[in-house]
Amino acid sequence: MYVILLGLPGAGKGTQAANLAETTGLSHITTGELFRDHIYRRGTELGRKAKPYYEAGKLVPDELTIGMLRERIAGPDCALGCLFDGFPRTLEQAEALDEALAERGAAVDRVVYIKVAEEELVRRLAGRWNCRQCGAVYHEASSPPQRPGVCDRCGGELYQREDDKPEVVRQRLEVNLRELGKLLDYYEGRVVEVDGQQDIDGVGREILAVISPS
């Protein structure tokens, strides 16, 4: 069983994939984990080539990512299948994944789109405030300080990082939305939409119902 979780940043893919991996026994695969394994833990040839991109925060070329992925899905812990979280990110990656699975006589079984309205994502992603003095992190919605703009712990001033400002978050989402749109088109007919605006357990139950063999 090969399952892809799609969604915009903040939709909860990582959390859901980790929980699902536990309940289903499928391996949870993220590109971040693949990169760290190849670059730092094992120091492979693929890792050596990926390192400069990874460390500069740039997109690692598809051929390297795909190479790592191909090795990963052949591993014994993927015998039951796996959950892809944050991958594929582009159309090229989606095509390469289909090819890699076809080589193994397999295919993507389910594509789950965790849908969350853009405004809700802005609220989730843009609500973070940091303390200038002690580094404590607050969130407007889920963990607000007792007094706006003031740290509960040390009384320091709270500020928003550039990345956490609503207009910057909105721009980032727009870019992601364009890529996501292409992927949803590519997987048309294979995508099941799940309501990502319920609580975490509710989303998890809905995904589980979608991926459980009927």
Ligand SMILES: [Zn+2]
């Ligand atoms: Zn503080």
